[in-house]
Amino acid sequence: MKKILLFMSVLAISCNSNDDSNDGVTNCTEEFVYGLNVNVKDAVTNAVLQEGVLVKAVDGTYSETLEIVESVPTFIGAGERAGNYVVTVSKEGYQTYTSPVVTVEANVCHVLTETLNVSLQPE
Known part of the structure; x- marks a missing residue:
């Protein structure tokens, strides 16, 4: 009987000593994350290209034109959307x-x- 009580005490202590930081609950941030980040430059001059640049991402039947973030400068898209994308970058000239x-x-x-990172070749 003493052995059973000792075993039960050890079991109770080990069960109560679990790390409470991993209680099976995942704490996610509320930020909105973009899946694609596309930087565009001129292949000859290495100058950043923004104005008149069209960046498009396609995943099967899904298609999206990426938005420019001028302060960075970069094009972003596929917000919180996993997938397999083909990215097309175009600009006149x-x-x-x-x-x-x-x-x-x-x-x-x-x-x-x-x-x-995309370097566009002038025509």
């Missing part, structure tokens, strides 16, 4: 760039941002 498939993955909380 430059050759259109088409990327290989860019895979945006997600964890429990958000997508994992993929950054694509």
